[in-house]
Amino acid sequence: MRRLFLFMIFCAAGFLSHAQEFSSEVWHDGYLITTEDDTVRGLIKYDMEANIVQLIQGNVVKTFSSHKIFYFEIYDKLVDNYRQFYSIPYNVNYNYEIPIIFEVLYEGPLSLLSREAIVQESVSNSSAYWGGSFIQDKVHYTFYFLHKDGKIDIYLGKKSDLMNIMSKHSSEVKSFIKKNRLKTDELRDLIRITAFYNAI
Incomplete structure (x- = not known):
């Protein structure tokens, strides 16, 4: 009986980790403005790590790289809020700048931006019946500050x-x-x- 109980706890923990949804993995209502000033509406899915946005219009899936995007906005049902993103030139290596996707968290003379990635981390299990740890997916945010002059500072939390x-x-x-x-x-x-x- 106890073995069955432990097995059920283990399965429930596994199910919860697999059932978790992340915003970058689902489709959202929204619109996109291209660098050519075209506005395209439809269902949007974004991938910050690959710097691409997919958009379903009718039955057609279109893919836009960060080079072709100026701005996009989605209504994220998972957080029940509108979210805004820009493609902004960023110095990824010494003297090498490319446009990458940033989310705008606060816009002002000093704007707060972020980029997200899904990472795996080890989580301790405090259950009296089943100790140890398990691997869980989690959204990790990297923050940036955009100054009025266009300079972007990465901020690592210190x-x-x-x-x-x-x-x-x-x-x-x-x-x-x-x-x-x-x-x-x-x-x-x-x-x-x-x-x-x-x-x-």
Whole structure:
């Protein structure tokens, strides 16, 4: 009986990990603006790692590379919100710039952007009946800051790096983070910090 119970727990954990849906794996209602200023509407699926967007119009699936995209917007049912993306030139190697897809999390004089990837991580199982760990897929975000002059800084979550990026008002930002107990590597808190900085 106990073996059956353990087996059921194991299967349930496996089912939950497989049943999890990620926004980049499903189709969304939306529209896309090409670099030639054409607006195309339909069902959209994006792939930031490959820097492509697929769009279903009628019964035809069209694929757009980041070189052909200016902007696209989707209504993401998984998060119940509209999301906006731009294809922006970015220096991927020394002196080598290509357009890649960024999501805009906050737009202002200093804009907060992100890119996402699905990664696998080991998660500890705290069950009294079944210890050890299992592998789980998770969305990992890499953040970037876009300045007014078009310069893009990658941001890896360190508070000191954030203070350098926001050096104009670093003391005010430090106080705001401390007062509100914000974490500089969490998406929601980073949006709040960026909004505060832009409001100063």
